[in-house]
Amino acid sequence: MKHHPVLPKERILETALKLFHEQGYNTTGINQIISEAGVAKASLYLHFKSKEDLGVEYLKARHAIWYEQLLSFTNESKKEKKKILATFDFLIDINEKENFRGCSFLNMLSEIQPDESKLLAVIQDYKQELRNFFADTMENPKDNLSDTVYLLFEAAMQESQLFKSQWPVEKAKKIVSDLYKLKYFK
Known part of the structure; x- marks a missing residue:
């Protein structure tokens, strides 16, 4: 069975799901999401405008x-x-x-x-x-x-x-x- 890598958009959303739910929306910064998702800032803004x-x-x-x-x-x-x-x-x-x-x-x-x-x-x-x-x-x-x-x-x-x-x-x-x-x- 092949393991499919999680795409950057999915990693960003999974990270946001965890952090927004645990910490709140305002407390969670974009930089924390980028860091924990392991993506580049440009990747986040490619998938989500804001x-x-x-x-x-x-x-x-x-x-x-x-x-x-x-x-x-x-x-x-x-x-x-x-x-x-x-x-x-x-x-x-x-x-x-x-x-x-x-x-x-x-x-x-x-x-x-x-x-x-x-x-x-x-x-x-x-x-x-x-x-x-x-x-x-x-x-x-x-x-x-x-x-x-x-x-x-x-x-x-x-x-x-x-x-x-x-x-x-x-x-x-x-x-x-x-x-x-x-x-x-x-």
Whole structure:
């Protein structure tokens, strides 16, 4: 089996994935990315016109990883309630794997400048996609209850990062479960 060398663009993106996620977007400098990826500065700018463009690619890659994991947690169940509750199990799992690092998109949102509109647009698109996921999964999205679940999910993610604890996720999951028991959904 032949081993294929990792191309400079892939090394740059892999390095950015690691550093932006661990250190943050603003804290991570282009020179550190170049050094750790083992590429020339010209190579970085050949593939990415700016740090913002690299940030956009980072968000796309994080989204692909995150969304694939979310779907693997939720696709096992056909029943709406189990599928929705599984989203909170996914948060618990990712908190454990990533040591309560929180949402990559909201972490970056807190760091971007007003003129970094490409990054803002990508973050908004991905959050809208998550809202749509809940609306598409729930039987009666016209009642806007899917937005209630989306907001509980987002708040649980943020608060678990703040407190470095699973209790916000567990509490949000219980609220959603209670809403199903009370027949607010369906």
